[in-house]
Amino acid sequence: MGTRWSVRLVVPAPGLVADISAGVQAVLDSVVAQMSTWEEASDISRFNRGAIGAWQAMPPDFLTVLSAALRVAEESGGAFDPTIGAIVDAWGFGAAGAVASAPDHETTETLRLAAGWRRVACEVLLQRARRTDTLALDFSGIAKGFGADRAAAWLKNLGFRHFLVEVGGELVGEGVKPDGQPWWVDIEMPPDAALPPLRLALHGLSAATSGNYRRWFEVNGERFAHTIDPRSGRPAKGVASVTVLHAECMYADAYATTITVLGVEDGLQFANRLGLAAHIVSGDGSESMSLAFGAMLD
Template sequence: MTLQGLTMGTSWSVRLVARPSGVADAMQGIERVLDRVVAQMSNWETGSDISRFNRSTPGTWLLPPPEFLTVLDAALEIARLSDGAFDPAIGALVDLWGFGPAGPRKTPPADDAVADALARSGWRRIEHDMAALRARRTATAALDFSGIAKGFAVDRVSEWLAGQGLVHHLVEIGGELRGSGLKPDGQPWWVDLEAPPGVAVPVNRVALHGLSVATSGDYRRWFEHDGRRHAHSLDPRTGRPIANGVASVTVLHPSCMLADAWATALTVLGTEAGLALAEAQGLAARIIERAEQGVREWHSSAFRAMAG
């Protein structure tokens, strides 16, 4: 059976091996899990934990929920390992470019506005203490979990289902997926990896058996001005949309939260640096690049081993 709905500005679906009598309970449980993630991590909700954090006085320790701190801890670690290519503290830049709660825009912001938002951003301005379950801003940097929260929500739904004894399922939120167990026919959950629209690349099909997949692409949210597309994938180091030719990055990982964040980091880094980091971290990654000679597809060694 398939359950579905809306959350986090996108759609969700769960394919589930279960008796029909359990549908109502499963639907309610999934929605509770998703509502909890939104209540903690949505910048669009003024009363969410992340919104309260972003309004807090710099230097003041707060006590966010454990799930919030789990995501923050992972985000800061990937920011460190990627040397800031992934950065959870670029809320000011996300808003400035029209991809946040402030609403969309039709023209790029002025250079001085970008410089100002960049000066107020950055993961090094966020501190956390997992032992004491606390976190704080040391400056007016604003958190934005849009590059990691969907993956975390996928994990939480999958974990909740397993805790209910519903171990055979495929969870999807906005294109990020995690599979557990098997289908009724005994086959794993086979999925075709997402590719940018209009891009001709060979179909890659993977079995999500205790595995997650996340894709970051330049085609999901963007605006065009003077013939140039400005995508939602921002480079935290420059404060501007990426322009490195990367069309999409797909990462396979047991954790959808980590797959989500790593896909964003590799997208920002670009093909050469992204592949190098994927190799260093043992990540199964596929990069699709738009180049003058046409579309090119690149695979990390871990991806090739998994596909082979």
């Protein structure tokens, strides 16, 4: 995933920590082996190389993420779309590596028209999926959150009930700290925004943040950020960061990306329609929050 992970938890005996570390790493390695476009042997890379129209057998976790991604795509009218891998590569934010200049309009239009979440079929019970065009899947907007969920589930299966999992900034908090306090976390604000860190209490909650100020490139004074709007085939503009709270980090991750693409006004309408707790920082440094997020402050 190109990032780090950490876990804080209450353990009955210090000697268990080494085994826990190895176990969490194995869980995340499994997610990478299925969902990383940077790995040629991964399941997602195999899917993207497969014959157009042919069903491919895929592992359960892969199909769980694909099914969730297609659900968010439908809910958002395509503002979130896991089929834009080729567009992400064209802008230099994928496994193909950086680019010296922005792709031209003809290139992005060709790739955009070949993509589209409706061109992917996912049958979870039959453990298979297929594509009907030359699109490429990309789970960058959802896989880290899923990894945090899987690490948390692994800890729960071992009997742990009090922990904080973090994978590249995506967070899952369960139970409480030994002093009875919830897992307090500070979400950093964009550097150009004169806002204090967003302090959250995670108790049976996940938090994911999508920020457009970390990965970008500039050409002739114009900045292009890494979050791509599937509807235009170009980088999204207008939003600096979005944090979403949700019971599942996978969905918090995907919804944060979605709202970043939709922008402040449409993003708030989307969050309120689905009852999502969302905090938005716009490009000018102002902040907005959904009704559900505001209710958590009361």
